[in-house]
Amino acid sequence: MSGRRLRRRMTSGLMTGAVVTLAGLAVLPLLLIFGYLVAKGATSINLDFFLKTPVPAGQTGGGVAHAIVGSAIVVGLASLIGVPIGIGAGIFLAEYGAGRFGWLVRFVADVMNGTPSIIIGIFAWAFMVKPMGFFSALAGAVALAVILMPLIARTTEEMIKLVPHSLREAALALGYPRWRTSLGVVVRTALTGIVTGALVRVARVAGETAPLLFTALGNLNFSVTLTQPIQALPLQIYVYAQGPFEEWHRLAWASALVLMALVLVLSLLARWATRARYGTR
Amino acid sequence: MEDPSRPDRIIPMTTTAMQRATPPPAAASAPHTPHIPATGANRADRIYRGVVTGLALLLPLLLLAQVSELAVNAWPAMRRFGFGFLWHTTWDPVAEVYGAGPLIFGTVVSSLLALAIAVPLALGVAVFLTEFAPRQLRQPVAFLVELLAAVPSVVYGLWGIFVLIPFLRAVVVPPLKSLLGWTPFFSGPYYGSSMLAGGVILAVMIVPYIAAVSREVLLAVPESQREAALGLGATRWEAVWTAVLPYGRSGIIGAVMLGLGRALGETMAVTMLIGNRHDISASLLQPAYTIAAAIANEFSEATTSTYLSALFEVGLLLFVITVTVNAMARILVWRVARGRAVGSRAL
Numbered sequence: 001m002s003g004r005r006l007r008r009r010m011t012s013g014l015m016t017g018a019v020v021t022l023a024g025l026a027v028l029p030l031l032l033i034f035g036y037l038v039a040k041g042a043t044s045i046n047l048d049f050f051l052k053t054p055v056p057a058g059q060t061g062g063g064v065a066h067a068i069v070g071s072a073i074v075v076g077l078a079s080l081i082g083v084p085i086g087i088g089a090g091i092f093l094a095e096y097g098a099g100r101f102g103w104l105v106r107f108v109a110d111v112m113n114g115t116p117s118i119i120i121g122i123f124a125w126a127f128m129v130k131p132m133g134f135f136s137a138l139a140g141a142v143a144l145a146v147i148l149m150p151l152i153a154r155t156t157e158e159m160i161k162l163v164p165h166s167l168r169e170a171a172l173a174l175g176y177p178r179w180r181t182s183l184g185v186v187v188r189t190a191l192t193g194i195v196t197g198a199l200v201r202v203a204r205v206a207g208e209t210a211p212l213l214f215t216a217l218g219n220l221n222f223s224v225t226l227t228q229p230i231q232a233l234p235l236q237i238y239v240y241a242q243g244p245f246e247e248w249h250r251l252a253w254a255s256a257l258v259l260m261a262l263v264l265v266l267s268l269l270a271r272w273a274t275r276a277r278y279g280t281r
Numbered sequence: 282m283e284d285p286s287r288p289d290r291i292i293p294m295t296t297t298a299m300q301r302a303t304p305p306p307a308a309a310s311a312p313h314t315p316h317i318p319a320t321g322a323n324r325a326d327r328i329y330r331g332v333v334t335g336l337a338l339l340l341p342l343l344l345l346a347q348v349s350e351l352a353v354n355a356w357p358a359m360r361r362f363g364f365g366f367l368w369h370t371t372w373d374p375v376a377e378v379y380g381a382g383p384l385i386f387g388t389v390v391s392s393l394l395a396l397a398i399a400v401p402l403a404l405g406v407a408v409f410l411t412e413f414a415p416r417q418l419r420q421p422v423a424f425l426v427e428l429l430a431a432v433p434s435v436v437y438g439l440w441g442i443f444v445l446i447p448f449l450r451a452v453v454v455p456p457l458k459s460l461l462g463w464t465p466f467f468s469g470p471y472y473g474s475s476m477l478a479g480g481v482i483l484a485v486m487i488v489p490y491i492a493a494v495s496r497e498v499l500l501a502v503p504e505s506q507r508e509a510a511l512g513l514g515a516t517r518w519e520a521v522w523t524a525v526l527p528y529g530r531s532g533i534i535g536a537v538m539l540g541l542g543r544a545l546g547e548t549m550a551v552t553m554l555i556g557n558r559h560d561i562s563a564s565l566l567q568p569a570y571t572i573a574a575a576i577a578n579e580f581s582e583a584t585t586s587t588y589l590s591a592l593f594e595v596g597l598l599l600f601v602i603t604v605t606v607n608a609m610a611r612i613l614v615w616r617v618a619r620g621r622a623v624g625s626r627a628l
Contacts, residue, residue, distance in 0.1 A: 012516035016413055022405020023414075026492065027422065029485045030429045033440050040443075088336030096330060097337075105337045107611065108344050114539065114607035116546025117434075118573045119347070119600050122580065122593065126350040150340055179329030200431075207433025210548040210573070214580050234435045238549060241439040249443070256436045263431045271424065 034260075041257030044250045053222050060247050064255055066222040070137070070230040074216055075206045077141035077226070082148030083198050089149065090156025090194070095182055097157070106157075109150035118210040120146050125214040137223075137230035140216025144205050151201045159193035160186060196270035203266040207259050209234035233259050351597040358590035366594060372559040374583075379591035381598065383559045387476070387569040388599070391555065392544035394480030394565070395487055400537055402484075403491035407536075410492075411499040412507075412521050423496065430489035438553030441482045446473045446554065449481070454566065465563040472556070476569040479555030483544045491540040498532030498617050499525060528617075535613030542606040546599060548573040572599045 052063035093106055124143035129135055163186050171181040187194070209232075212218075217229035218239065224230075233255050240252035358366065362379060369380025406426055410419055454471045461467045471477075502525050510520035526533070556568020557578055572595045583589040 008516055008519065012518035015518040015522075019405050019409050019413055022402050023409035023422070026402035026406045026488050027425050027429070029488075030425055030432070032444070033432060033436070036440060036444055037436070085336050085339055088333050089340055092333035092337035096334065101334075101337075105340055107608070108341045110611050111604055111607050112340065112344055114542045114546075114603060114610075115347070116548060116573055116599060116603055118546065118548040118576050119351070119596055119603075122354075122576060122596050123347045123350050125580075126354050126593075127346065146343060149343070153337070153340065177323050178326045182329065204431055204433075207431075207435070209433070209435040210577060213577055217581075234433060234549075237435045237439055238553070241435075241442055241553065252439055256433075256439050259433055260436060263433070264428065267424075267428060267431055 037253065037257045037260055040250075041253035041255075044254035045257065049251075049254055054220065054251075057243075058245060058247075062247075062251075064231075064233065064236055064251060066219065067231040067233045067236040067255065068258075069222070069224065070216070070219065071206060071232040071234075073224060073226075074137055074140045074144060074212070074230060074232055075202060077138070078144035078148060078205065079198075079202050081141065082145035083152055083202070085145075086149045086152025086201075087156050087194060087198070089153035091160065091182065091187060093153060093157040094160035095186075106154075109153050112146075112150040113154070116210075117147060117208055118213075121211040121214050124211060129215060134227070135215060135217035135229045136227045137216055138226045140212045140230065140232070141226075143211035143215045144208060147208065147211060148201055148205055151205075152198050155197035155201065156190075156194050159190040159197055162193065163189045193274050196273045199266050200270045203263045207234055207263060209238050347600070351593060351600055354593035355590060355597045358587060358594040361587065362591070362594075366591075367598075370559075370561060374579075374585070374588050377585065377587050379587070381572070381591075381595050383561050384570055384572045384575050384595055385598070386561045387555065388545055388571040388573070391476060391479045391483055391551065391569065391571055392541055394476065395483035395544045396537065396541055398481065398484035399488045399491060399540060403488045403536075403540070404495060404533070406488070406492040407495035407499055407533075408521060408526075410496050412517070412525065423493075426489045426492050429485075430493065432486075434486070434547065434549040435553075437482055437486055437550035441478060441550055441554045445482060446478050449473075449478055453477075458566075466565055468564045469562075469567055471566040472568065474554055474556035474568055475566050476555060476562075477565040479551045479569065479571070480565070482550045482554050483547055486547060486550060487540040487543050490543050491536050494536035494539055494614060495529070495533050498529040498536060498614065501532070501617055502528045531613045532617030535610040535616075538606050538610035538613065542603045542610060545606065546573055546603045548577050552577045572596070 048061065049063040050068065051065050052061070053066045054064070055062035089105065089109070093102055093109075096102060097106060120143055124139055124146065128139035128142050132139070167189060168181055168186055171185040172178070176185070212232050212235055216232055216235065218235040219229045219231045237252045237255050237259070240248040240255070243249075358379065362369070366379065366381055367385065368382045369378075370382040371378050371380050372383065373379075406422070410423055410426075414422060450471060450473060454477075457467050458471070506524045506528050507520050510524035511517070515523060551571050552574040555571060555574055557570050557574055558568040559570055559575075560568065562569065576592050576596055580589075580592055583592055
């Protein structure tokens, strides 16, 4: 074997090694974060954590029931607003989106997906809080819905485009009108994917903090009123992580673990649901 | 399920990357939706189309609303401070004088620092996943990277405060200081919250975005590119380096710019780690500030209308910068992977 050939082989081997090392390094933080979440959060997860509200600062005990309920309300409301609009826009993109307007909507959706969430936060403040005159759960929900819409539009479009054209053609050939073909055959076939995709997006949005800072604001007490400030898990983590009390840190880790578990379970579920249908590569 | 259509798979080997480049994005999405003639008079069809079109129209309207709300609220500050706002360094709510110099500096430097760390890692992941990984490993590792993008920002912040900062203090900073302490970049004491901590957490956060998008870009590179290089006797690395990466170049640059867009606008984790001081310092060990962090911290305590307006102005600035970066990135990525929502699972 000539020296040149040997050198080329060695370079190839070395670079392969480098690529593998880099890939390992990139995944390492995830393992570290999960490890710490479980190590520091798991011991604090008990019934009190889910059922009680905070005790006065400095004391031990208490839970984050108000934040869990608050998150559920804000995220639920955001989904009610954002998911239908997102799915509708997604159907438009997949069915009628070949023209110029479709290109514009697709481009706008992608641009909006890259908009910093803090910007959505001050937009929602100017749009909702300022005219209404008070912070509210409703404003927080609108902020999260603004984030959800373009994300769901794009996933819906992708899911619908996975449906084979033969299905659509068969339905049209049988004399189905276009809207029934679209809703009853194409969208229905893609429904599992659309729903799980939406669930994953909703789970991600549940972890957003910045859009809630100046809209839902946070609340120390248990509240379910839509026109009042409301607490949410991410806001709670933000405040507790920066606070001086050991007890707060403990609750912050536990809240983070709960939030992460939610995202993880939904991601796995989505992966499983879409895998069964379309197979994987 | 990703990448349902790889239309490029069976193109003839004679076609080069240059010839194959870039149809306009509008045309690119066409093959997905063949034109099916409308039945014309059907009212229900028209209503259906009208409804979904209306819903889709909401997205551009929302973007317009965002721009106008930001601009209207930023206008008083723009009029009062003019262009000097962009480089003046005083930020004094008491004297009502605002300059965004340190914020812009902090935003740009922290993002560039993050890119410098994240790009090699992310490209490592993408190349590993598409070129070198055994088949059984591809799905799980891709899923792990996807999860990294799913960790909420505030959780990164929490982890950063209690794990990353102590780690930097104990392990990374001492050798850095003894080696490079004489340069301005690592001078001064290290308190914990700093440009370095902010940049590192940003790097961890943007790796999955860059990796996911570049992976899809590399998957869109036709198999014939690899086969041609290997057929000419290239080693596996040479095939990647000379045939695969150059083919996906514009897409990879796009992926990096998407990461940059994320880093520029990332809020919570940076707010919790960067130190939040309106200061321009060459040293990475000193506290700094970013636009997003300043808004997050100061918006609710902005008591005067000028203060609020100044925050809206930096917000508008951040918006314009990220939209520009993202738009350019999208166009670059679309060139390689036509009109698909590339990396949409991670984003």
